[in-house]
Amino acid sequence: MSNNKHQTVKIDLNRPTGNFWVDTGMVVLTRKLGEGEYTVNDVLKWLLDRLIQKTGNKGSYYDEKSNQLREYEKENWVYPINLFIKVSGAPGKKVKIEGKDYPTQPPKFKLDLKLSKKPGICDLCGYEAPLTDAKMWMFPFIVDPAKFGTFYSGAKRGLRLCAQCALSGLAGYFGWLWKAQGRDAFHFFIFYSEPEEMERLHREVLEPLRIQGDKSGNFSSAFSGAYLHETTLGMLLELFAHVRQSDRLSESGRIYLASLLGATPSHGSPPPITLYAVTGEPGQSFSMKALKEFSKLQLLYRLYENWTEVLLDKQIDFNPHQRIIQILRQFEAQQGNKRETLWRDKIAWAILEFSDPLPFIELFLFDVRAKDKNPRPLVYGTLEIFGNYVQEVLNMDEQFQRILAGFGHSLGEAAHEHKEMGLLYALRNAKNPEEFYRVLNDVQFRLEITIPEALLRIEKGERISGVPWVRVKTLLSIYAMNTFLRKNAPQKTDSDTEKEE
């Protein structure tokens, strides 16, 4: 092992590794230090200066020269990077005075990069160079090689990294977006693209949007919680708000963001961009629970714009962005002293994956809203944006979706009038097409309403008008229960924000 005194490292964007964490760190170093050749120790020192902070507490050490106790200001690794760096300060020799242990120097916090004399092949970039064993402080994905094996070339023996990858790995902590949810969860996010695109994204978009000095995170998000998908969606919505106009981004940054998200007609297709989202428990040291990759950000932005148009067209809200946030944020409930957001996470998952959110909306409406002390319908606009979603994403015919909405509405109204909430639960609980039709038969008989013909024809593959029967059932349940709850709720006279479906 050498002490790197004369070892140098190149800082530039010319050797991307394809690893989103390390490449992000390369962008950070290039942004902050500038391209060039540096000694390993200088780069390490630059990073350490930003990694260590005074805690505001004082400690004592025994000064051997003057033979007396002296005060010093305690230091620690900055939060939240301290969840990943488990190296404690070196106290020097310890001495016992009146039964108490004292360090003989203020504990020094430092990290060493012990590089091998003999070069080898770096596991991340594939170049030949002196290597070091990867530690969590330079690469957080070291935590569980079995679970996240795809990030390792030599899964079992642990990673061996060159100085450029190791230092970039440590710099990666300065390029992430993170959000902490108390003791429950810690999330972090990285946008990944070509190095030049990433550099520009950091410079023109992420850095201006960054929040400093907040213990709960370094970016604003429309909502967040203990789960990964809700927090990811909350963050993206906040980012989307800066596409059409922004009080934080420069005009060129705003236009760049718009082009990345495919919001402006551009020459050729926008550069591909991926969002990596990681969730784990903070605890003593970070324990990784999930790592997800989202690459359909442009499609997602288009969906968001669709919703904006729907809300404006139907004059639901003149501030459609706020309305979308309010709609998506609502899927949570107070349970004891905990705010449970599982439904919101499932719905966010479905949206991010372009899958079906309806079963989770149904679950929330029937098991949370309808059973609440003050049962209430969904936020005004919810059914409109998800109506758009079933058409655009789940490819439901617009005409058929309208029939379902209209019939569901009449059904909910009639059920309320006849005090037949049980029928709505029977509908929700239908397990197969036979049960579904039996309930509709009951509905016809007991509520004296006519079932639309489009609903009565079951086709091959248990489809109704081309739609899987269970989706028809779910959507109908949602429309009906929502109307029932609206009729049931005490009439509200106050403001728009309370205005419900």
Ligand SMILES: [Zn+2]
């Ligand atoms: Zn390397």
